[in-house]
Every structure is written in C-alpha cells, then in structure tokens.
Amino acid sequence: MNIPYVVEEREDTGLINSKLGIWIFLASEVMLFGGLFSAYIFLRMAALPGDFERWASELSVPMATVNTVVLISSSVSMVMAWASLKMKDFSKYKMYLGITIFCSFVFLTIKYFEYSGKFAHDIYPSSNTFMAIYFTLTGLHVLHIIGGLVVMLYFYFPISHKMWDKQPEQFTNRIEVFGLYWHFVDLVWIFLFPVLYLL
C-alpha cells in the first residue's frame, strides 16, 4: 500500500504529510514540557528563599555538562546521517546513526549514575519540591530518549533497509522526520541543563 504525500509534496501545504505531522506533534510536546517548566516556576516562587539553589547544588554539574555535549554530538551525528542519505552514501548513514545510538546509550548511562547517586543518599522525588520537579522533568526527558532509541535501533537493523533499496527518497524522508524529533529532545535538554543544574 502506498501512503500518499510521503515523497512528493502536497500542493496546498507545500509539505510532505509526515513532516507536517511531526511538527504538529512537536508543537504538542512544547506544551507538555512547557506545562512542567511553568510548574517549576511556580514551585520556585513558592519555595523558601535559597531552597531551590541549595537542592540544585546537590546535582552533579560535570555529569550534566558531559551529557549536554553528548546530546549535542548525537544531534549533529543525526543530521549527518540524514545528509549521508541525501548524498546516497548508505554506509556513512549507518556509521552516523550508530554514533547517535552510542551517544544516547552514553546519555542514559550517565543519567543512571546520576539517579543512583541521589538514591544512595536517600534523595527521592518525594524528598522536596525541587527534587520532585527535577525527577519529573528529567524522567520525562529520559523517556523521550528511550523512545527515540527504540526507533533508531529499528532504523539501524536490516529490517528497515528494504525501504532504502525500493524507495530511497521515502526512507530519507523518514530519517529527516525522526531527526526532527531527536533535535527536539536535544532542544529540551538545552533548557533543562541551566534551569535545573545552574540556577
């Protein structure tokens, strides 16, 4: 079955349907994370002066800085994977997608050590309002990373490669659309990092 407008653009929107769809989905994601950022602002306003700063100092800035670099690297390798497909170089695409998958595993591993470090010191989401919003925001972000990782593993293994052989343009568009999601996940972290760790 052929899905309409996944290669050629619709005349009315000037876009392929999958790109329009992912941008509308990302708009809903902005509101989801926006609601939680709003909750952060209210909790901080209601907290005792200096309370949020004191609890934020419990977090590991070096670990979060490394994770920021890891996620930015994964974003650039994702766009390079798409660019490789545009240049019809499938082996480079696999290499860059592999780097992106590796980066997401590194991110999750560092996050695991961060979380377990907190639990080892009896710091849980129920400990205080800062930790509650910290675990909620970073936990939701981690779920997005895991979701993205599942999709990337599907694209990495041969099961998805038949499309590249038969419909390379549609496959390239799929990678571009997934890339938009992945860059959004990077974008959310760009704001989470200073808000939770540095302020």
Add this chain to the structure above:
Amino acid sequence: MSDNHDTASMQDHVRVYLMVFGALGVLTVVTVLASYLKLSTSEGIFLALIIASVKASLVLGYFMHLITERKMIIWILVMTVFFFFVMIFLPLISNIDHAGNPTQWWKVL
C-alpha cells in the same frame, strides 16, 4: 550532473553543521562559566536563558532546517510559542496579583 550538484550542495550543508556543532560546544562552556559569575538570581536566569535561546535557535535554524522551511511550519511554531507564553504568563500574572506588586514581577523569580 544533478546528483553531483546535490552532493556538492550537501557537502556545503555538512560544513555548516560542523560549524554549528562547534558553536554549540563553545556556548555550553560559556553557560557553565556564566554560572560562576557573581550575579543576582534574576540576572543569572536572564543570562542563562539568553544563552540557551541562542543555542536553541542554532539547533532549530540549522539542524531542523527552519531557516529554509515552508511558511506553514513557521506559522505552526509562531502559534505554539504564543500559546506557550500564554500558558506560562497568565497564571504567573494572577499569582503575582496575590503575592505583591504586579509591576515588579521579576523580583519574585
């Protein structure tokens, strides 16, 4: 011929992606260094959000291709940003009405 042209054009894009990658790395270091400056909380928040916004603009503009994207996508995002600020600021203004002087809302941050 067309394929060669496309490949050359993509190689230009790749150069831009690598430059953006470098800029994002530098800005991450700047974000961390800025947190060590002796600033008030509101100044610190302002500076951190400015740097984060510059980084976000680079990702949106180049990695997500917004600088060359169709108007429909731009309009979806404009509407999203508008409602995002409505969602954040409406309850904030209401809260400040109860908390104190609404003309100095930044002081409660």
